[in-house]
Amino acid sequence: MPSILVVDDSKTIRNLLGYILTSKGFIVDKAPDGLIALEMIFTGNYDLVITDINMPRMDGLKLITSIREEDSYKFLPIIVLTTESKEEDRRLGIKAGANIYLVKPSDPETLVANVNMLLSSRIS
DSSP: OOEEEEEOSOHHHHHHHHHHHHHTTOEEEEESSHHHHHHHHHHSOOSEEEEOSOOSSSOHHHHHHHHHHSGGGTTOOEEEEESOOSHHHHHHHHHHTOSEEEESSOOHHHHHHHHHHHHHHHHO
16 A cells, blocks of 8 residues: 655645545655655655645645655655646756656645656656
């Protein structure tokens, strides 16, 4: 059962994503900011991370950069899910190391399809 960490400062978004993903059979943990998420990633065992960009204490770009700096997490799939829709924001997210950049609100089926695609490409 793949394990996913959802990182967003909105409890509503964390719970909504948790509901969508658990209903598809994933194990989901949640973090309210990048600092807590980083600690959870380095002490846990996640197959994929979904993160917002704008969060207190540590934003999503810094979180992604910090994950990619660690050799054991260089290939951990990361999806950005944010309200930041400018092309420059998308470019910064991908440059930081995100595999996929989605803009809120994202269709649940699109999110799940991207999660499945990243997880299947990681396994094979």
